Amino acid sequence: TGAVGATLGYGYLSINRFQDGDLADLKSAIEFFKRVAKAPVTSSGAWQPVQVFTHLAQSIEFSIVGYPEHKSELFKSTVGSWAFSLFSSRKAMTHNLSEPIPGAPDLISTGHLEGSIVRLIDAITTFNNYQGELKEHFAYGNLDHQQYALAHVMHINEHLSEMTFSG
16 A cells, blocks of 8 residues: 555555645546545545545536536626636635535435445546536636646545545
């Protein structure tokens, strides 16, 4: 595990709390999730890990197929745009980590953890390979592929900051 950890700039020995900002891009996110797909994981937040990974997958999937509900156009062009600019400049976001995506299917707290991680890996891979026009973000408005990639990795990093991986 030391060589793998060194590859991404951090080591997972016996227990490691994920540090916000550890993943630099979506490629490193895929590699990370492949490594921890079968590792025991706990969350210090309100959601169980399966809910977090499902939520992250939903967010990425919705950037391709469209978000079910949106903030007002006024919100997206003011507060939403400003928030994304701030987060982008800091390369980190903050938001309520137990707030579901508006209109998204309910997050089930029970389920197969490895399956939710595989769904997330698939969503990231699909996003990385997607050549079409991305759908408007429900709060930030229109984002190009590079902006969405940054938004997704910041979102992943923030949620993983509540996670502890063993193994």
